[in-house]
Amino acid sequence: MTHPDSPSSPVLEDRFGRTIDYVRLSVTDRCDFRCVYCMAEDMTFVPRAQVLTLEEMGRLARVLVALGVKRIRLTGGEPLVRKDVAHLVRDIGAISGLRELNLTTNGSRLDRFASELKAGGLDRINISLDSLNPDRFRELTRTGDLAQVLRGIDAARQAGFQRIKLNSVILRGRNHDEVPALVDFALEKGLDIAFIEEMPLGQITEHDRGLEFVSSEELRDDLSQRLNLVPLAEKTGGPSRYWQVPGSDSRIGFISPHSQNFCHLCNRVRITAEGRMLLCLGHEHSVDLRAVLRAHPDDDTPLRNAIVDAMAIKPERHDFTLDPGEQLVRFMNMTGG
Numbered sequence: 001m002t003h004p005d006s007p008s009s010p011v012l013e014d015r016f017g018r019t020i021d022y023v024r025l026s027v028t029d030r031c032d033f034r035c036v037y038c039m040a041e042d043m044t045f046v047p048r049a050q051v052l053t054l055e056e057m058g059r060l061a062r063v064l065v066a067l068g069v070k071r072i073r074l075t076g077g078e079p080l081v082r083k084d085v086a087h088l089v090r091d092i093g094a095i096s097g098l099r100e101l102n103l104t105t106n107g108s109r110l111d112r113f114a115s116e117l118k119a120g121g122l123d124r125i126n127i128s129l130d131s132l133n134p135d136r137f138r139e140l141t142r143t144g145d146l147a148q149v150l151r152g153i154d155a156a157r158q159a160g161f162q163r164i165k166l167n168s169v170i171l172r173g174r175n176h177d178e179v180p181a182l183v184d185f186a187l188e189k190g191l192d193i194a195f196i197e198e199m200p201l202g203q204i205t206e207h208d209r210g211l212e213f214v215s216s217e218e219l220r221d222d223l224s225q226r227l228n229l230v231p232l233a234e235k236t237g238g239p240s241r242y243w244q245v246p247g248s249d250s251r252i253g254f255i256s257p258h259s260q261n262f263c264h265l266c267n268r269v270r271i272t273a274e275g276r277m278l279l280c281l282g283h284e285h286s287v288d289l290r291a292v293l294r295a296h297p298d299d300d301t302p303l304r305n306a307i308v309d310a311m312a313i314k315p316e317r318h319d320f321t322l323d324p325g326e327q328l329v330r331f332m333n334m335t336g337g
Helices: 054-066 085-093 110-119 134-141 146-159 176-189 216-224 289-295 301-313
Strands: 022-026 071-075 100-105 124-128 165-169 192-196 241-244 251-255 268-271 276-278 286-288
Touching (some): 054 301, 085 100, 165 176, 216 251
Parallel strands (some): 022 071, 100 124, 124 165, 165 192
């Protein structure tokens, strides 16, 4: 198989001058949870034949790194429900030139896989945790077991992962009151935590996104009443803006797609489990990489060209709205985290 040479300067640059060096690669749209903000209770998933093979994902990752991508995050759905995903971690983790290989998980299977993932070359883990109340956790995830996730968090810590981060989507009237407890939990465990404004993806009937929306500024103001939050100048390459409590190494972040648009700093694209490269979380601009992969199994040049050419259709910004009539029908599990 022919491979493109590694670039001496960034190759993936869009028409707004932004360099794309971060890819979120979904390994599956399937999940063992049904979180209320992520998907419907009854889901239809992509037929397995339409999902990229692990070998195709590894090949795609090698081409992306050769084009200047420095960070790859494996997402889903829930990536750890994909059979043999640890093999993919080892494959991608061995790519020369890749600076970071990370993973986002709901934590339900981490107690089984944390050590193997760490040994395979995974650098960092983000774990979704929206409540520390077992009954409320089950209500928000519809199927999740909080004790199982807490065991997964401990397993990740014991495996030696650095900068484990919790991701919490906060909804008014559902888990808004738990923000202080979630922060205390993160500080006690030596973890980072990021609070995320709900993304308006997928048509849902379970709750009203406008009524349950809580802004990052409101959360930060509430926390400032009990904690001394010091803003950090450090950039992580992602959309979080971080604060820190003096005396603690943990970082408290806020991801604010509604209230503080960060599109001008966008350095990422997403690739769905079926090989569709999404140029923006909030738009449908995309390129079918699966078709290119399968039409040219022994030549990476067409794949490289398709990725480079796609930069021309990356939008300048998303247009998120809480208006139910104007939200994307694509659920978050189909998007790739």
